[in-house]
Structure formats: structure tokens, C-alpha cells
Amino acid sequence: MRHVNELLRRELAAYFLSPMAYLVLLAFQVLAFLNFWVLVDTLSDPVRTHGEYSSLNDPMTTYISSSPSFWLGMLMAIPVLTMRLLAEERRSGTIETLLTLPVTETQVVLAKWLAGVVMYLVLLIPFALYLPFLYYQAHFPFDVGPLIALAAGLTTLGMMLVAIGVLCSASTRNQLVAAIWTFAVLFCLVGMIPLLAQFAARTRTGWAEALQYTSILHQVAAFGLGRLDLRHLALHLSACVLLLSLTVRIVSARGNR
Amino acid sequence: MIEVDRLSRRFGSFRAVDDVSFAVGTGEIVGLLGPNGAGKTTTMRMLTTYLTPTSGRAVLAGHDVLDEPLEVRRKLGYLPESVPLYPEMRVREFLRFRARLKDVPRSSLRRAISEVVTRCRLEEVENRIIGQLSRGYRQRVGLAGALLHDPPILILDEPTSGLDPIQILEVRSLIRELGARHTILLSTHILPEVEAVCNRVIIIARGRIAVDGRLEDLRRESSIVVEAKGPADAIAPALQTVAGVDRVAVEGQDGPFVALRVQARDGRDLREAVGQKLVSNGWPLRRLDLSRSTLEEQFIQAVNREALADARQEAS
Numbered sequence: 001m002r003h004v005n006e007l008l009r010r011e012l013a014a015y016f017l018s019p020m021a022y023l024v025l026l027a028f029q030v031l032a033f034l035n036f037w038v039l040v041d042t043l044s045d046p047v048r049t050h051g052e053y054s055s056l057n058d059p060m061t062t063y064i065s066s067s068p069s070f071w072l073g074m075l076m077a078i079p080v081l082t083m084r085l086l087a088e089e090r091r092s093g094t095i096e097t098l099l100t101l102p103v104t105e106t107q108v109v110l111a112k113w114l115a116g117v118v119m120y121l122v123l124l125i126p127f128a129l130y131l132p133f134l135y136y137q138a139h140f141p142f143d144v145g146p147l148i149a150l151a152a153g154l155t156t157l158g159m160m161l162v163a164i165g166v167l168c169s170a171s172t173r174n175q176l177v178a179a180i181w182t183f184a185v186l187f188c189l190v191g192m193i194p195l196l197a198q199f200a201a202r203t204r205t206g207w208a209e210a211l212q213y214t215s216i217l218h219q220v221a222a223f224g225l226g227r228l229d230l231r232h233l234a235l236h237l238s239a240c241v242l243l244l245s246l247t248v249r250i251v252s253a254r255g256n257r
Numbered sequence: 258m259i260e261v262d263r264l265s266r267r268f269g270s271f272r273a274v275d276d277v278s279f280a281v282g283t284g285e286i287v288g289l290l291g292p293n294g295a296g297k298t299t300t301m302r303m304l305t306t307y308l309t310p311t312s313g314r315a316v317l318a319g320h321d322v323l324d325e326p327l328e329v330r331r332k333l334g335y336l337p338e339s340v341p342l343y344p345e346m347r348v349r350e351f352l353r354f355r356a357r358l359k360d361v362p363r364s365s366l367r368r369a370i371s372e373v374v375t376r377c378r379l380e381e382v383e384n385r386i387i388g389q390l391s392r393g394y395r396q397r398v399g400l401a402g403a404l405l406h407d408p409p410i411l412i413l414d415e416p417t418s419g420l421d422p423i424q425i426l427e428v429r430s431l432i433r434e435l436g437a438r439h440t441i442l443l444s445t446h447i448l449p450e451v452e453a454v455c456n457r458v459i460i461i462a463r464g465r466i467a468v469d470g471r472l473e474d475l476r477r478e479s480s481i482v483v484e485a486k487g488p489a490d491a492i493a494p495a496l497q498t499v500a501g502v503d504r505v506a507v508e509g510q511d512g513p514f515v516a517l518r519v520q521a522r523d524g525r526d527l528r529e530a531v532g533q534k535l536v537s538n539g540w541p542l543r544r545l546d547l548s549r550s551t552l553e554e555q556f557i558q559a560v561n562r563e564a565l566a567d568a569r570q571e572a573s
Contacts, residue, residue: 010354013345014345095341096307
């Protein structure tokens, strides 16, 4: 654990010693700001708030879970944050000095993944920053349920998505290739699965239900409404364990293939 | 300290390292010499547990590389050929990071770092960013990183490649200094380097060991060049019977004269005995000469021998 801690510290330092982390953070800050603007605009429009399909009851839907810009940001940010993690070590050869130290492959992969998860959580901070303003300035009555569900659900979801990125980063020495693969996988998860579910809905209802269940868009929408389905969290965490153990296998194999 | 037993490594159908066996005792400085692509780096990577052998065993400081890789890693300091470092870190920060991962106790961390900084003469640059350092300094930072936990075994892959002549001399003297406390295995394709630093040399060519011996023995090794008039297939076996002869090789035919090379055991001078044998058999003598081979000649011979053996194997 001491080793993981030391490796994690270096990894986080490496993020902030390059301009990339700041750029991604800035981009997310802008996204959060725009989303908040839209949210305030929606809430202050009496016509829309009194309409039949009101978003007043669940402002988190507008703000995060059904916001296209939030999802676009995620699709871009996760590949960018994870692409460097292992691909760069392999390209520069530092993986050789790292894996001839008395540290195990599991420790290395775990530290890299944790660094990615921490960065992911840091990215979400701007979204949280605006909420106190809404509460104290506008005296908006918040429902605590969706907030807790989103916090827990987005965390486990992020763990899984970052694990996808780490796996892609381990499988190549080219950062760009890693980023593109991560993006492709995330795009399938976010965009293709709901589409497939729609196709399947007409003929195979069983499949449609299964696909709906694995669709992360659907999952986060549920979190945003305050429904914290523990099966979703279990799905995220078990996928995470599977992906990370695959990554450890890839790192252990090195040139042995 | 290092025991290697029939170690082999294939990449697909290519045998990078083929049935290599050798042993390095405590306190020895052994040079692994060979042309580029001979299998030096692959051998070292297997010893450092970075690559797993296809077959064979390697034991470092009593620990098998396959069974106890972490114990092996604890016992060795490794400097890879390209000296990979993290360019964004500062020298001291990098050394601290490596020391912590090498389980240097917290209480002696500061002392351990200061010691390698002094030993590798890094005082001037210890707060600079690694990415901005010159090749020579980077090499020394890599070496310092390998020395941090004072490991009994040091494995250095081409420690002087890419350095200027003055830096080369500095690194060599540093390695000689280190030899007093560590067992060192270093690889190089530069011959004078082996002569300057090592007390033993292992010449490796095409993945196989061609020569393994103490440097002074190799220097002493000599052969006798003989040219005599007579049938080659009679002279060679006759010379083989001379006491102290290791092997006899026919090198050429010039009219009725046969040229032979006689290799003596233990570097003995056998000119007298060889001459006597030839004359007593009635083969007139034209040339009888002692040739001391340099390390370079032996290196080239060894490499050619392996190339020839390979060609024969392919032909059959």
C-alpha cells in the first residue's frame, strides 16, 4: 500500500506538471458554468416550470444526467486523462525501470487507475461548486436524494470508465491510439447501447431490457432522479475489477508475447 | 552471486539468447561483450526479471528470477541502455521516488540520497528538472537511481553509450570504485571499455557464449603459427600429440607447405616442442612463430566462429 501511495503521488504530480490537466479542468469549468446557466434559466422561466413536464422537481436532470454537454465532456475528458498513464511509460521505456523495482504489476496498475479516478473526481468538482449558490442565493429547495445518488453513482461509473481507459493505455505504446480506443468504447457505451436497445425493443424485449440495464445514460438518468440502484453500482465495480485484472495481465506479459 | 544455467529466450522463432550458462562471483566486475543484437540486453532483462526466460534458470543472490522476482529486484540495481527517466521530475525528487519504492527506510532516506548524489557527482544539478539535463548527467542520474538502496548486484546495460570521452572516463572510474562494494555485470560493445573496467569478460555472439574467461588469462592466451612441408592430414594429428597442445587447426595450403595454428593450454610457449616434433618426423619447417592475440582478435574470431556455426546449422 505504501508503494501504491508513492506511485499515486508521482502520477498526480505528473498530471499537474503538464498543461493537460489544467486545460481539461478549464474545459469542464466552462461546461459546468454553461450548464448552470441553462439550469438557472430553466428554473426562472415560469412557463416551463409550471408546464406538465417540469424539470423543477429534478433539476439534476437538466444540470447533469441528461445534459448533452456533460456527456460530450466526459467522452472527451476520460480518454485524455487516461491515455498517458501506461502508454507513455512503455514508449519512453520507464516501465522497464519501474518493473525492475521491488513493486508488483498490480501495485503499478492500481496506482495508475487511482490517479485517473482522482482526476475524474476533480473534474466533477466544478459542477458541485455552483450548487451552494443556488441554495443560499436563490433559496432553491434541494432534494438531497438525487445529489447523494449522483455522487455515489458517478463515482463508481467513473471508476469503470477510467479502468477502460487504463486498459486501452496498457495495450499500446502510442497515446493517441489509446485515446481513440477509449473514446470508441465509451462512445459505444453511451451512444450505441441505447440505440441498440431501441432496435431490440420491437422484437426481443428480453434483450432490450438487458441493454437498457447496461446503458450508462439510462443509469445516470436514474441516479439524477434519486434512484440509487445498487445493482448498477455492483455492475460498475465488477466491470472495474475485471478490466483492471486484464490490465495487470497485459502489463505482466510485456514483451513476452 | 549470479548463476545462470542454460538460459534461453526466443522471440517467435528467433533465438535471442540460446542456452547461455555462466556464473559471477561476489565482487567480480564482469563485462558482457558482444556486437549489437548479440543478446546482451535480452540476457540482462531476464536477469532483472523484466523478461521471463523461455527455458533455463537464473539465480541472483540466492533467489530465482521466476520464483521470487520481488526478492531478486530488491537485491539489484539496474540501469537500462536508454536510461529512461521521468523528464518532468527534478533530480532529487526522482531519487526520492525511487528510494521510497526500493523500501529505503524513512529514517535513512535523506542520507541515502545525499550519498548517491555525492558518489555520482550530481550536486550541481540536484534541483534541476531531469528533462533539461545533458546526456552525461542523465546517465549519472540513472546510475544514482540504481545505487540508492546499496544493492549487492549492479546490472548496467551499456553504461557509457552516448557519452563524450571525458564523461566515459568518469563513468568508468565510478564503476571501478563501485566494484569494491558491489558485484557488477555490465554490457558493452566497446572493447577497450572491458579492458579498462572489468576483471572478467564473457563474449556473447548470436545469443551464445563464445568466450568466458578472466581478462589476464585471455591476454596471455597465445597461439603458434607453423608452416611446414608435408601432408596436412599427417602433420595435424602428430602435433596434437605434443604435450600441452589444446587444439590444432589447418589454416591454409601454399604449394607443398601447410599452414597450421597450434593453440597451447594455459598460455604456455610450445615452440620448441612443436619444432622438435616436426623435424623428428622429417617435415621441413618454414615458419614457427608465436602470435599473441589481442582481445579484439579474440572477439572477432569468436563472433566469426559463431556466425560460421550458425551457417553450418542452417545448411544441414
